Amino acid sequence: MSSSDRRKPYPFDQIEPKWQARWDAEETFRVANPGEPGFDASRPKFFVLDMFPYPSGAGLHVGHPEGYTATDIIGRYKRMNGFNVLHPMGWDSFGLPAEQYAIKTGQHPAVTTAENVARFKAQLKGIGFGYDWSREIATSDPAYYRWTQWIFLQLYGAWFNPATRKAEPIATYPGEDPDSVRLAYVSEAPVNWCPELGTVLANEEVIDGKSEVGGHPVERRPMRQWMLRITAFAQRLIDELEGLDWPESIKLLQRNWIGRSEGAEVRFALEGVEGGVTVFTTRPDTLFGATYMVLAPEHRLVDALATEEQWPAIRDYREKTSRKSDLERTELSKEKTGVFTGAYAVNPVNSERIPIWIADYVLQGYGTGAIMAVPAHDERDLEFARTFGLPVRAVVQAPGKSVEESEGFTGEGIAIGSPLIDGLPTAEAKRKITDWLEAQGLGKRSINFKLRDWLFSRQRYWGEPFPIVWEGGQHRALSEGELPLTPPELADFKPTGTPEPPLSKATEWVRYSESASRELNTMPQWAGSCWYYLRFCDPANAERFVSREAEQYWMGGGKPGGVDLYVGGTEHAVLHLLYARFWHKVLFDLGHLSTPEPFQRLVNQGIILGEDGQKMSKSRGNVVNPDDVIHQYGADALRLYEMFMGPLEQMKPWSMTGVEGVSRFLARVWRLIMEENQAGEWVLGPVSAEVEPTKAQLKVIHATIKKVSEDIEALAFNTAIAQMMVFVNAFTSTTPRPVSALRTLLQLLNPFAPHLTSELWETLERHFPGGPAGLLEDQPWPRYDEAYLVEDEVEIVLQINGKVREKLVISKDASKEAVEAAALATPKIAEAVEGKTVRKVIVVPGKLVNIVVA
RNA sequence: GCCGAUGUGGCGAAAUGGCAGACGCACCGGACUUAAAAUCCGUUGUCCCGAAAGGGGCGUGUGGGUUCGAGUCCCACCAUCGGCACCA
Numbered sequence: 001m002s003s004s005d006r007r008k009p010y011p012f013d014q015i016e017p018k019w020q021a022r023w024d025a026e027e028t029f030r031v032a033n034p035g036e037p038g039f040d041a042s043r044p045k046f047f048v049l050d051m052f053p054y055p056s057g058a059g060l061h062v063g064h065p066e067g068y069t070a071t072d073i074i075g076r077y078k079r080m081n082g083f084n085v086l087h088p089m090g091w092d093s094f095g096l097p098a099e100q101y102a103i104k105t106g107q108h109p110a111v112t113t114a115e116n117v118a119r120f121k122a123q124l125k126g127i128g129f130g131y132d133w134s135r136e137i138a139t140s141d142p143a144y145y146r147w148t149q150w151i152f153l154q155l156y157g158a159w160f161n162p163a164t165r166k167a168e169p170i171a172t173y174p175g176e177d178p179d180s181v182r183l184a185y186v187s188e189a190p191v192n193w194c195p196e197l198g199t200v201l202a203n204e205e206v207i208d209g210k211s212e213v214g215g216h217p218v219e220r221r222p223m224r225q226w227m228l229r230i231t232a233f234a235q236r237l238i239d240e241l242e243g244l245d246w247p248e249s250i251k252l253l254q255r256n257w258i259g260r261s262e263g264a265e266v267r268f269a270l271e272g273v274e275g276g277v278t279v280f281t282t283r284p285d286t287l288f289g290a291t292y293m294v295l296a297p298e299h300r301l302v303d304a305l306a307t308e309e310q311w312p313a314i315r316d317y318r319e320k321t322s323r324k325s326d327l328e329r330t331e332l333s334k335e336k337t338g339v340f341t342g343a344y345a346v347n348p349v350n351s352e353r354i355p356i357w358i359a360d361y362v363l364q365g366y367g368t369g370a371i372m373a374v375p376a377h378d379e380r381d382l383e384f385a386r387t388f389g390l391p392v393r394a395v396v397q398a399p400g401k402s403v404e405e406s407e408g409f410t411g412e413g414i415a416i417g418s419p420l421i422d423g424l425p426t427a428e429a430k431r432k433i434t435d436w437l438e439a440q441g442l443g444k445r446s447i448n449f450k451l452r453d454w455l456f457s458r459q460r461y462w463g464e465p466f467p468i469v470w471e472g473g474q475h476r477a478l479s480e481g482e483l484p485l486t487p488p489e490l491a492d493f494k495p496t497g498t499p500e501p502p503l504s505k506a507t508e509w510v511r512y513s514e515s516a517s518r519e520l521n522t523m524p525q526w527a528g529s530c531w532y533y534l535r536f537c538d539p540a541n542a543e544r545f546v547s548r549e550a551e552q553y554w555m556g557g558g559k560p561g562g563v564d565l566y567v568g569g570t571e572h573a574v575l576h577l578l579y580a581r582f583w584h585k586v587l588f589d590l591g592h593l594s595t596p597e598p599f600q601r602l603v604n605q606g607i608i609l610g611e612d613g614q615k616m617s618k619s620r621g622n623v624v625n626p627d628d629v630i631h632q633y634g635a636d637a638l639r640l641y642e643m644f645m646g647p648l649e650q651m652k653p654w655s656m657t658g659v660e661g662v663s664r665f666l667a668r669v670w671r672l673i674m675e676e677n678q679a680g681e682w683v684l685g686p687v688s689a690e691v692e693p694t695k696a697q698l699k700v701i702h703a704t705i706k707k708v709s710e711d712i713e714a715l716a717f718n719t720a721i722a723q724m725m726v727f728v729n730a731f732t733s734t735t736p737r738p739v740s741a742l743r744t745l746l747q748l749l750n751p752f753a754p755h756l757t758s759e760l761w762e763t764l765e766r767h768f769p770g771g772p773a774g775l776l777e778d779q780p781w782p783r784y785d786e787a788y789l790v791e792d793e794v795e796i797v798l799q800i801n802g803k804v805r806e807k808l809v810i811s812k813d814a815s816k817e818a819v820e821a822a823a824l825a826t827p828k829i830a831e832a833v834e835g836k837t838v839r840k841v842i843v844v845p846g847k848l849v850n851i852v853v854a
Numbered sequence: 855g856c857c858g859a860u861g862u863g864g865c866g867a868a869a870u871g872g873c874a875g876a877c878g879c880a881c882c883g884g885a886c887u888u889a890a891a892a893u894c895c896g897u898u899g900u901c902c903c904g905a906a907a908g909g910g911g912c913g914u915g916u917g918g919g920u921u922c923g924a925g926u927c928c929c930a931c932c933a934u935c936g937g938c939a940c941c942a
Contacts, residue, residue, distance in 0.1 A: 009892080249858055249937090256857070259941060281942060294942090336940085361940045371942045379855085380940055450941050570936080644878070646867060650860085651935080658866065661878050664893095671893090719868070722877035729877090732894085797873050802923040804873050842922050848872055852922050 009667035010674075011682065012634030016755040020125055028777055029075075029130040031084055033538065034553045039084075046083040047554050048075045049533055049599075051568030051576070052090045055116035057101045060123045061616070062624045062642070062654065067567040067605040069639045069752075070648050070715060072129045074565060076751035077712045079130075080781040086554050087130060088536040090137035091117050094145070095525030096197070096213050099462035103494055109462040113140055123627065127635045128754050130777070135539045139528025140462070144535060146484030147545035148527050149467040151583060153477050154590055155184040156468070160232035167232075167589035179475075183229045183586060184456070186475060190220045190322075191455060198495020198502075199459040200225060202524065203452065220322070223499055226457040226466065226521060230582045234258050234449040237581060243560045245601040247649070250573045257574040259450025264434045266372065266443040268293060268345040271353070273305050277345060280367030280448055283377065284437065285429035287349045288418035289395035290372040291385070293356045294338065296364035297321045305356065307342025314339050314358060321360045336361060336384040347372075348442040349420065349433070359384060367448050376407050393417065396426065454579065456524060459501040461493035463522030471516035487522070529576055530583040533563055533598060545592075552594045561595030567648075570604045577602070603715060606651040608642075613653045624654050636753035637663040643717035643752060662721075666756055668728050669749065673742055673760050688736035689768045698788045700730045701741050705784035708748045717752070724749055739768050744782050797848040798823050800832050808849075816843045823849040 196216035338359030437443030610622025
C-alpha cells in the first residue's frame with residue numbers, strides 16, 4: 001500500500017468539499033458596502049489584502065497559501081470579532097508571462113488566461129479561503145481596465161506643481177508647453193530593448209543585461225516611449241513612508257531606491273565656450289580639491305568644447321560606450337576609462353584651470369551629467385586620477401591623520417587648503433561654501449534622486465491599450481466616453497521582432513479617423529496592480545473607478561488610512577509597492593481619494609525553501625505542489641502546517657514529516673470528539689454536556705483563549721498553534737470531555753482549520769441541541785477570564801548567585817519578606833548559605849529569589 | 855564596496871532582562887496487536903560523579919562589557935542570506 005492510499009486519519013476528503021460548497025452557496029464571506037442591503041454600520045471595518053496572483057500556467061505553488069492563509073486567519077478572526085471584513089481576491093492577468101505562455105502553447109492569451117484563472121480559483125477554493133468572491137476582478141477584463149485607462153488619462157491630464165507639491169489638473173499650469181510637464185509624457189530616450197521578447201523593458205526587468213523573463217539579451221537603443229513622472233513625487237514618496245506600519249527594511253529599500261542626496265550645483269566657467277557647465281556634488285566643501293572635471297560621454301557640451309585634435313578619440317570612445325551593455329559596464333567597472341577633451345574649465349573658488357575629460361563612470365542620467373573630480377576624497381575619482389596621472393590634492397584632514405594620510409579619505413573631517421572654509425568641520429564647511437556660492441551666483445543648494453521616471457510603454461499585445469490618438473505628430477487623449485478601449489482581435493498577436501508593436505498589424509483598429517491613428521504601445525504589467533485594491537472596494541461600479549462612499553469606508557480610518565493589512569512577498573518592495581503609492585498620491589491630489597497612502601500596514605511573508613534548504617525550482621526537483629499535499633493530508637493540514645513552520649516573516653524550509661505532524665494533531669482534535677465504532681464508522685465519542693471543566697482544565701481553556709487571541713493579533717501563528725496543541729494534549733487523556741471546552745477549542749482553531757472545526761461544530765450541535773446554533777464562522781470569538789489564570793500557589797525559583805538551586809511552592813500573596821524567609825529556610829539554601837555572608841537578596845514576587853553570597 | 859536581516863539541540867523552532875530548548879519532527883523504550891501499521895504512554899542538550907536514587911560542571915556564532923541575574927541590553931569581530939552597486 002502506498003502512503004497515498006493509506007486510510008485517512010480523519011475523513012477530510014469528505015468534509016472539505018462539503019464545507020467549501022456551503023460557504024460558496026451561502027456566500028458566507030460576502031460583505032456589503034455602505035448603502036447596500038445587509039450593511040451593518042455599527043461594526044468597524046477591516047480591509048485585509050493579499051498580493052493578487054499572476055495566473056501563470058504552473059498553478060499555485062506552496063508560497064501562495066502561506067500569505068493567503070495568514071490573511072485568511074486574520075480575516076476570519078476579525079469577522080468573529082464583529083468586524084466588517086473585506087477580504088477579496090482577483091487576478092493580475094495582463095502581462096508578459098501570460099503572453100509568453102500563450103505564444104508557447106499557440107493559443108490566444110485571452111484563452112490561456114481564462115483557463116489559468118479557472119485553475120487558480122479552483123485551487124484557492126480547495127484550500128477553503130474565506131474570500132468574498134462576489135468582488136473578484138481581473139486586470140484584463142475590459143470592465144476593469146477601462147478604469148486603468150481612465151487613471152492614465154488622469155496622469156496625462158495632470159502636472160506636478162512644485163509650489164503646492166501636488167499633482168494638479170494641467171489647466172492650472174501657467175507655462176506655454178503643457179506637454180513638457182504632464183505626469184504621463186512622451187520621451188525619446190535610450191531604453192532597454194529586448195529583440196527576443198520584442199519589447200522594451202523597465203530597468204527593474206533587466207538583470208545583468210538580460211531580461212528577467214526568459215533571460216534574453218537586452219540592448220540599449222533610443223525609442224519614443226511613454227513615461228510617468230514618478231520623480232516629481234520622490235520627496236513625498238520618502239517623507240510619507242514615515243507614518244506607515246511597514247517593516248523598517250522595506251522602507252529602507254524604498255528610500256535607497258529613491259536615493260535622495262543633498263548637495264549643491266556649482267557652475268564652472270569654460271575657456272572659449274559660453275555659458276559654462278554645471279556639476280552636482282554632495283561635497284561642496286571639497287571644491288578646492290577639484291583637479292579636473294568629467295562629463296558623461298553623452299553630455300551635450302562635449303561637441304562644443306572638444307578640440308579638433310581630441311575629436312577622433314572622443315568619437316571613438318563615445319561609440320564604444322554606447323555599445324556597452326549593462327553587463328559589460330558592470331564587468332568593466334573595476335577599470336576606469338576616459339578621454340581628454342582638450343578643453344579646460346575654471347574652478348569658481350580659486351580660478352584654477354582644470355582639464356575636462358569624458359568618462360563612462362559619469363552617468364548622463366544622474367545629476368547634471370557632469371562632475372567636478374576631487375580625487376583626494378572620492379574613490380572613483382582617485383582611481384581615475386591614478387590611471388591617467390592627474391593631480392591629487394587633499395583638502396579634508398581625516399581625524400587623527402596627517403595631511404598626506406588624508407588622501408583617499410572620504411569621510412568627514414576638517415577643511416584644509418581651502419581659504420574660505422579652512423579649519424571648519426565638514427558639515428559647517430559645506431554650509432559656508434554653499435552660502436558663498438549662492439551669494440556669488442555661482443551655485444545653489446540642490447537635491448538629487450536616483451529614482452528615474454517610469455518607462456510605461458511596451459511593444460506587446462497582452463496589455464492595456466493607451467487611450468491616446470496621434471494626429472499630425474501630436475498626441476491627444478480619448479474622451480472618457482470612448483473607454484474602455486479594447487485591443488483589436490488579432491489572430492497573430494506575436495511580437496513583430498522589430499520595435500513596431502503587434503497592434504500595428506490591426507490596420508482597421510489603428511485608424512482612428514481620416515487623419516488620426518491610435519497609439520500602438522500597451523501598458524506594462526504593473527499598471528493593473530497599481531490600483532486593484534481600490535477596485536475591490538466597489539468592483540462592479542460602472543460610473544466611477546470606485547464610489548466615494550465605498551472608498552471612504554474601506555480605505556478610511558487610521559492615521560494615513562488605507563488597507564489595514566497587506567501581506568505579500570519582498571520581491572515587490574520597490575516595484576509594485578512604489579508604483580502603487582505613486583498612483584495613489586496622484587489620485588489623492590486630484591481629489592479622487594480620501595487618503596494619501598494605500599497600505600497602512602505591510603507584512604512580508606518569508607519564502608518557503610525546498611526540503612533540501614534550497615530555493616524551490618524545477619531544475620532542482622525540490623518543488624512541493626500544494627495539490628499533492630491537499631490530496632494526501634487535506635487542506636486544513638496544508639494551512640496549519642504553513643502556519644506552524646515558523647514565524648510568518650521568516651525564510652524556512654519545507655518538511656513533509658512536519659506536515660504529517662500537524663495532520664496527526666488535526667486527527668487528535670477529530671478523535672477528541674469522534675471515535676470509530678466496530679463497523680469502522682465515525683461516531684460521537686466520550687463527550688458530555690453534563691461534565692464541567694475542572695479547575696485545571698479551565699486554566700488551560702482560558703490560557704489558550706488568551707494566547708491564541710494575542711498571537712493572532714501579532715501574526716504569531718506558530719505559537720498560537722503550539723498552545724492549541726497543549727490544549728489538546730491536556731484533554732486527550734481525560735474522559736468524558738466537557739462539550740463547552742471542546743466548543744471553545746473549535747472556535748479558536750476555526751480560522752486555522754475551518755473545515756474540520758465546522759464539521760465538528762455541526763456534529764456537537766446535532767448531539768447537544770440547545771447550545772450555540774448556526775455556522776461556526778458566525779459565532780463570536782471566545783473571551784477569556786483572567787481569574788482562571790491565576791493560581792493560589794506559585795512555584796518560585798531559588799537562586800544562589802544567579803544559579804537555580806531549589807524551587808519553592810508558596811502562596812501567590814506571600815509578602816516579599818515571607819518569601820525571603822521561606823527561601824532561606826529551605827534545607828538546600830540554608831546549607832548553601834551556611835558559613836557565608838549573604839550580601840544581598842533579590843525577591844521578584846511570583847518569580848524568584850536570588851541570594852547573593854560572598 | 856555600501857546597506858539590511860539572521861546565527862539557540864540531530865531538524866523546524868519557543869522564551870515582558872528572571873527555571874534555555876514550550877510545541878512539533880526525528881530517534882529510542884513501553885502498552886495495544888498473532889504481527890505490522892495506526893493509536894496511546896514515556897525518554898532524549900552535553901559532559902562528569904554514582905550500582906541506583908540522586909548530584910555537579912558546561913551550554914543560545916566568537917571575544918569583551920553592563921547587571922544580583924543576559925539568548926534577550928551595549929561594544930568589537932566572524933559566518934550565512936538578501937538588497938543596492940561607478941548615483942558624484
